[in-house]
Amino acid sequence: MSFELRIRRRMPAPRGAMGSGFALDLDLRTAARRLVIHGPSGAGKSLTLQAVAGLLRPDDGLIRVAGETLFDSAQPLDRPSRERRLGYLFQDYALFPHLDVRQNIAFGLQQGWRNPSRTGADERVRHWLGLMGLEGVASQRPHQLSGGQRQRTALARALITEPRALLLDEPFAALDPALRERLRQELSALLERLQIPLLMITHDAEDLERFGEARVQLQDGRVVASTL
Numbered sequence: 713m714s715f716e717l718r719i720r721r722r723m724p725a726p727r728g729a730m731g732s733g734f735a736l737d738l739d740l741r742t743a744a745r746r747l748v749i750h751g752p753s754g755a756g757k758s759l760t761l762q763a764v765a766g767l768l769r770p771d772d773g774l775i776r777v778a779g780e781t782l783f784d785s786a787q788p789l790d791r792p793s794r795e796r797r798l799g800y801l802f803q804d805y806a807l808f809p810h811l812d813v814r815q816n817i818a819f820g821l822q823q824g825w826r827n828p829s830r831t832g833a834d835e836r837v838r839h840w841l842g843l844m845g846l847e848g849v850a851s852q853r854p855h856q857l858s859g860g861q862r863q864r865t866a867l868a869r870a871l872i873t874e875p876r877a878l879l880l881d882e883p884f885a886a887l888d889p890a891l892r893e894r895l896r897q898e899l900s901a902l903l904e905r906l907q908i909p910l911l912m913i914t915h916d917a918e919d920l921e922r923f924g925e926a927r928v929q930l931q932d933g934r935v936v937a938s939t940l
């Protein structure tokens with residue numbers, strides 16, 4: 713199985729707001745290597761991704777990725793986020809503005825919060841700079857990069873740790889259509905090469921078409937349609 717997700721989590725309504733809050737309640741498993749979760753705004757897609765990444769603790773359930781149990785309320789087991797070995801790409805890429813491209817990528821390899829050294833060109837960083845076509849901009853900071861270069865830097869930072877799976881949150885939303893198409897192709901080729909499972913959440917019908925080997929539609933925290 714690539715993904716086995718049974719997640720129940722209640723989010724309280726903000727203080728002063730009407731209603732009883734939001735309830736995420738999903739149950740799915742798939743052997744497909746590429747799973748896309750889609751649905752309207754507020755459906756619970758980000759909460760699901762956060763739970764898989766270990767950033768949101770389910771009230772109960774089971775989270776298994778690539779055969780490895782990451783959370784199981786029955787045992788109980790809750791592997792800390794940093795031990796889950798997942799490559800997590802946020803929608804805005806969350807690059808460090810004060811670090812250049814090489815340092816941002818190297819950060820994936822760092823244990824603590826020390827600044828990765830500017831020299832000492834690590835073999836793996838060089839490998840990923842090359843793979844992503846970023847050698848020419850290795851010394852530039854995020855604000856000096858194009859959208860595509862920023863996205864490739866963030867992908868390299870996520871992948872350099874050799875994660876067991878890749879989690880992507882609306883990965884192409886910030887890009888113009890031509891670049892979006894090119895990066896879709898690059899990501900597809902990369903996944904083919906790395907052979908790791910992908911969990912993507914998106915609003916984009918084209919993402920769903922291209923990456924949705926398995927598809928789950930969420931609404932109000934529940935699965936309303938799926939092809940698994």
Ligand SMILES: Nc1ncnc2c1ncn2[C@@H]1O[C@H](COP(=O)(O)OP(=O)(O)OP(=O)(O)O)[C@@H](O)[C@H]1O
Binds near residue numbers: 724725726752759
């Ligand atoms: N920290 C929180 N506390 C309380 N409620 C929350 C919290 N985070 C999210 N929610 C609620 O949970 C619901 C689902 O949010 P979520 O971010 O998962 O939606 P989404 O499907 O990712 O939407 P979008 O596509 O707009 O990003 C929303 O109603 C939101 O208000």
